[in-house]
């Protein structure tokens with residue numbers, strides 16, 4: 031064996047290299063406070079490893095970035111773990127770097143002859159921050175997309191060169207494929223390359239000048255190996271353990287939610303994303319912008335940070351003066367305290383803002399839903415994940431309802447999205463429309479004229495309402511039983527998914543109910559048509575009541591003779607007057623009917 | 639002499655690939671947005687009579703480098719009836735840094751969820767402390783036959799007091 035090593039050493043001289051690496055003198059012996067450099071190098075090493083493997087599964091284009099990240103996160107073996115490590119390590123590294131930087135400043139380790147190494151270190155800090163800024167966009171989800179818009183627009187206000195810098199960064203007049211290819215090239219090529227150069231320089235210079243020994247020295251000098259190496263290895267292990275704790279935090283804290291790194295809904299420039307926030311360590315800059323009105327923005331966005339960075343760069347020179355070192359420490363402390371205060375202010379503002387909380391909830395809902403849709407057996411179409419969301423009744427239904435219906439109608443007392451509209455309801459509450467319970471309420475003398483049904487409309491005192499209040503209220507027990515059948519029969523016309531089981535079970539009841547309607551013993555067909563053409567019908571048709579086709583036709587043109595005819599109150603003719611296109615009407619109708627894809631179904635219903 | 643020649647030769651050799659690379663890098667500066675025509679966004683019937691703004695996606699053919707996707711959302715606008723059949727359109731994108739603004743129906747104003755810029759219902763700046771340097775960007779509107787509302791959709795540079803179209 032030894033002969034083999036001898037042979038190798040003769041050809042390569044590796045022994046002196048190892049010796050050089052491991053036997054560096056540690057003045058005053060190994061100490062825990064010397065671990066930072068190694069812990070950070072370890073962090074960067076982890077980012078390189080995880081990054082390279084992520085790269086093997088990632089596809090940078092507007093039509094495939096989100097999709098490939100989804101696939102890594104949810105389908106590939108240990109994909110969530112790989113993403114989780116890369117993401118959590120990025121966060122932790124930022125913290126470690128800042129701590130390391132503080133240590134360097136406090137120890138005065140920037141003093142001559144170590145100025146250049148100090149600048150290398152600052153450069154490293156900058157590159158790591160740039161890596162996290164570019165990495166934030168790569169999943170091409172709403173979060174990254176909107177945060178990047180803000181970040182690049184801020185780059186755009188830089189005097190003179192701003193607009194060009196911005197355009198070269200985003201790769202065109204608008205955000206798209208080339209924004210991703212450029213950010214990815216920066217994130218995985220240019221910046222890591224620069225990082226390697228800076229680290230090599232940093233370590234070379236560090237070795238050249240030796241450690242800045244912490245005084246007083248407690249022990250005699252020792253070589254790097256083995257005691258300091260052991261401490262460094264333990265520190266690296268601790269870093270890795272911390273990353274794992276971060277990844278599993280949702281389980282450890284019991285908060286629940288997916289493990290790994292989060293992935294919000296796919297980027298969509300037409301979908302408001304009011305929960306847009308940068309990564310937490312940039313929040314202070316984000317908050318800072320709030321205090322610079324109008325064109326003074328450039329002071330908050332460019333000048334102030336620029337001055338701060340210049341002072342950091344000048345620290346080695348400032349440190350030469352008697353008070354300079356003190357100044358540096360005070361400056362750093364103030365800067366960090368200021369950043370911390372701004373971060374807290376930003377958090378507080380968001381916590382106290384009901385709008386932000388709603389936006390956050392909606393964003394979470396969409397993200398969760400996207401996972402369900404993308405995981406359906408139909409999978410993600412070539413047009414990308416965003417189109418799935420655009421065609422999903424579960425997500426679009428409530429939005430459309432809130433926008434176009436909730437000025438009159440309600441859905442469970444709300445506007446469909448959990449808000450309460452300003453004006454009181456003036457048309458029926460449509461939650462559970464056409465279910466047996468809903469119809470039972472309509473046929474309930476105590477409820478028909480309330481705002482949940484006809485209360486707010488001019489039908490409040492119409493024929494139906496009068497019939498329910500005057501006649502149904504006097505029904506005999508036998509008639510009541512008949513009515514139950516009638517309601518079941520009408521409700522069965524809708525063919526609601528949520529009632530499918532009950533409809534099958536009560537086939538006999540439903541058949542009897544149909545008979546009652548047909549024979550007109552309950553006087554339904556005096557006004558309503560049922561199962562046959564009826565020229566004189568003056569109220570909405572009961573054939574197919576509440577079915578998809580029926581509802582689409584009703585929403586499209588409520589003033590059609592088949593529905594309310596001339597007695598239509600204020601309901602817009604959504605299709606006839608081109609208020610909504612056919613797709614949107616279909617989405618609202620599917621949502622009202624509770625008809626959307628649920629996990630575990632054989633096929634997605636999202637696209638009818 | 640030899641040193642000088644070596645420097646020239648090396649620089650010349652390296653300049654070729656670097657120049658080609660810079661050409662691609664700066665290509666976006668020479669690219670311009672196409673289109674700029676009017677797009678149909680909504681109909682009058684879809685706009686509340688009381689003048690409440692309503693958000694609509696702007697659907698167009700999106701050209702993104704090598705791909706051309708017809709019928710996809712390229713942005714969004716708030717439309718609002720002014721009197722009778724006159725309509726005003728505002729780009730939803732905040733002139734400060736490009737977040738999309740929300741309409742707050744209770745307070746009758748637009749609010750940006752990012753740095754809290756406030757805008758009146760006509761898009762004007764209502765609070766002097768608003769980070770945005772200019773009002774929301776109004777867009778040209780045409781109300782055509784059958785109550786169709788057409789908008790000339792454009793994006794503008796963020797962070798400037800002047801309204802400079804992104805060309």
Ligand code: FES
Pocket residue numbers: 180732733734735736737750751752753754755769770
């Ligand atoms: S992006 Fe709207 S206030 Fe900053």
